[in-house]
Amino acid sequence: MARMKFLCDAERCIECNSCVTACKNEHEVPWGVNRRRVVTINDGVPGERSISVACMHCSDAPCMAVCPVDCFYRTDEGVVLHDKDLCIGCGYCFYACPFGAPQFPQSGAFGLRGKMDKCTFCAGGPEADGSEEEFRKYGRNRLAEGKLPICAEMCSTKALLGGDADVLADIYRERVTMRGKGAEIWGWTTAYGKPERQQEQQQERAKEGAKS
């Protein structure tokens, strides 16, 4: 089973914001809510680098750990999703998230904060795949259509990759080998643990897979 991850290559990201508008377009995300955003460091001086940030669908997701109503769940592909019917908009996940992914619309049934909204890896929510209800709450479910997250698919320079972690790692390794720099992937250790831990997890998954 594929383990879905995002990878953003800071050597390639040009802060064009296609990931941001692609997401807005695909899921009809309202003004003021940004499931994905581009962060630039050293803006305007040599060493300027940009990185596209959204929910990283962490292996050991802090949001899941702190949610008082347990509205998060993880799919078999490792995508971290949540149930808006359960969410009470308390904002704990926002404080816990190292990537600032959870977003809180200004209006909604649960008072000022409303229900939390975040990147779904274009995998929708608990409702039936491709249903109108699912679209209304979470946006389009591209994974169910056999597609990958729109932000990565439309990235202008293929800086943002989204998909099976093994394949991403292969692509990225080839780039790093070719250009001889940029081996560190921003956010991966935070999201997916140290390399040893990732290997362990993979082995565990392989074992589980073998059992079932």
Place this chain on the structure above:
Amino acid sequence: MTLIRKTSGAAARSGRLGRALAGMAPQTMDRRAFLKRSGITVGAGAFASQLPFALIGRAEAAAEARADGKIEVRRTVCTHCSVGCAIDAEVKNGVWIGQEPVFDSPINMGSHCAKGASVREHGHGEHRLRYPMKLENGKYKRISWDKALDEISARLMEIRKESGPDAVYWIGSSKHSNEQAYLMRKFVSLWGTNNCDHQARICHSTTVAGVANTWGYGAMTNSYNDMQNSKAMLFIGSNAAEAHPVSLLHTLHAKETGAKMIVVDPRFTRTAAKADQYVRIRSGTDVAFLFGVLYHIFKNGWEDKKYINDRVYGMEKVRDEVMAKWTPDKVQEVCGVPEAEVLQVAETMAKNRPSTIVWCMGQTQHSSGNAFVRASCILQLALGNIGVSGGGANIYRGHDNVQGATDVGPNPDSLPGYYGIAAGSWKHWCAVWGIDYEWLKGRFASQAMMEKPGITVSRWIDGVLEKNELIDQDPNLRAVFYWGHAPNSQTRGLEMKKAMDKLDLLVVIDPYPSATAAMAAMPAPDPKEVNPNRAVYLLPAATQFETSGSCTASNRSIQWREKVIEPLFESKPDHTIMYLFAKKLGFEKELCKNIKVVNDEPVAEDILREINRGTWTIGYTGQSPERLKLHMQNMHTFDPKTLKARGGPCDGEYFGLPWPCYGTPELKHPGTPNLYDTSKHVMEGGGNFRANFGVERDGVNLLAEDGSASKGADLQFGYPEFDHVLLKKLGWWDELTDAEKAKAEGKNWKTDLSGGIIRVVMKNHGCHPFGNAKARAVVWNFPDPIPLHREPIYSPRPDLVEKYPTHDDKKAFWRMPTLYKTLQQKNVQDKVHEKFPLILTSGRLVEYEGGGDETRSNPWLAELQQEAFVEINPKAANDRGIRNNDWVWLKTPTGAQLRVRAQVTERVAPDTCFMPFHFAGHWQGRDLLEYYPDKAAPVVRGEAVNTATTYGYDSVTMMQETKTTLCQVVKA
């Protein structure tokens, strides 16, 4: 309990995914197999983010979607820049519901920038103009199409009767399709004037003139894709990362495979952030810099001597000039760059060949822009980089179809295909149109006016305001059509407002006419100056997603757009509106003699066929609608590195049949991927420099030297262009069929409507119809045959104005008196540089395009850039007590002042300020919202930099000088 519910939901999803994955399982492990199947070489695999989607089984999902039979996929092309990114639009019940990346496109491989990723918003159009409107008592009121057409036409006929056809000015658009742009030129010709223009004037006119006069054609020589073959890339005056983001897909790939990237710019741009070397120059000193680079090339003997001998005229003269005048100390004095940095650029470009050069508005928009671009050409000629894959002059165009509109659209000095406007040119096109030349001549004020270049879009305001006795046509302008053009992209905004108020008729035809509408409706500073009889109309045009037609990308590839949705609200396609006006003005039969008209809409395919029948000069003849559509359907067969199809129905052709695609469609020319490339046969896209400037000058041979010709040519030496006489002399005449002979008799390759001369020359003899000559390092017909550094009209350096003064004033230049020295000297005397000590330059933001009305109306984009701003260096800011995000007044010598946010940043040097040019809707501190038509104001409004920009025009093309002027910034 909730967990159970959630798990079951997830299980259902993983079930489908699981099935999909199971089917693809073996392939997930085999990357090589995927790469092969998808036609991506292993090297290009580093692109592949498209890789993973295959793992999940797209085919199955697609079949499912199709099975429900409701969603149609229409293939179109992004309308926001010249890269030409393909888009698959998903349409359900006539509504544009989804936008999918086209991984098959060899140009963008599914990629988009912020603008491209959000084009579906055009299907919402919440901020569009919805119906025709008329300005009454300061407010726009809804009227019907019939009433609008009747009233406008009546007013036009009245003006024509009183003042003649030259009193009307037609501003066309680089966002029109080729068919619309072409029809517009024809429409204006039938109206009887050359007073028409479009964005290319203020975009790359200096490039087109400078480059075409150097080696033949005025276009980008290679392609974005071909930069993958470059070993060094010099960006000078181009911020591709924001202006052409998807081009970086190819650029960064080249960089990763070892190419060196250099960015030369007054501003540390996002492109510079990706460069190996960044060089900061003072704005407007490109000639000094480039000649500084050449100094080191000549000094070290790095020039390509054989190439220069065989293929370049006049390089010795340039060399003498460079060595005498552009020693490192002079270079540093003028552009502020130390010798070591210049030497490093020279060495990188010379020792990593093929090396390419990229330029955009940073070079073109100057009062001597024509010299800047030629200096770039000369550098590439010295290095032997032109006509070479991986080399070339990669001149990135701006709008999605600015290349096409330049090629076949509304230009004041030329009919479609750069034929010019001499009597012979008119006769050629009259023959293609099936129109009597004498009748057409009668439509003009006189034959002299028919052959005199019209006013340019950069100067229409002077056509209105200038004293009548000083302009080179009988009437002043009384009516102006803004047909797909923003007003805030032209300089001298304050005077533009005056000109708008003085007109008798202003008609704005646009999906988003907002800035023009608001400017026209807002009160005049002096109400007495407003013409009481002025009429202002707004007509809603359809976007390119609401019609079909072709567009030409920067690399000269032509792509066909399918119609995605029906025109929204009451909007109509531009060519339909042209036809409706032609009907009212009485020349619809002439306009569409060879073109079928369905429900008042001229058929786009028929228009393209007419373009094909007439545009021999630049090879717009082979791209029939059928061939173009075949390419759009078979994108996956084209290689993203070479653009060439391998197998399939387009085997051997280049994607989009990049012009020149010579001869008739039946000749099957494959298009030309890289211009002037002698390593290929002419029937395989090869070529050489054009013989367009005679065969000899002052005893020096202008044709190519012996042994230098395109691969496999029967004539392996220089030769002039082909006509019936040369064909007969060579004994090739009898290879024409009798039918061809009848048409070709007395003609040359450009005017032979049979295409026979081209067929015989190219197919039978492997020669180039336009001859085989040398490129010109010295362009003797320009004001500065060898490019000269001249200080801008508003120079921050009076000491250098003395050494490098601008041109003498011109009297009748594109029908306008034009100031150079008088104004420059006056600025020095008035000490303008002391009152306005900062250089003001302008440029792009990735989220917006051009004047910005369209993109600022798209909430997905507007959210990302909500305020106009000026970038100012921390030193300059601190000296003025300005802190980041403060409101400031930006003042210029025109008396204008702009209220914008200060962005304090080291992107700019302490002597330079930068403003993005996409904003409009604020006017010297005031929000114009109340003057917009109802519901048609963009989401974001801000100060337009061009409200405050100054006078200054290129000495060949009348390009406006936006990139170097002066300003002062004070805290608001």
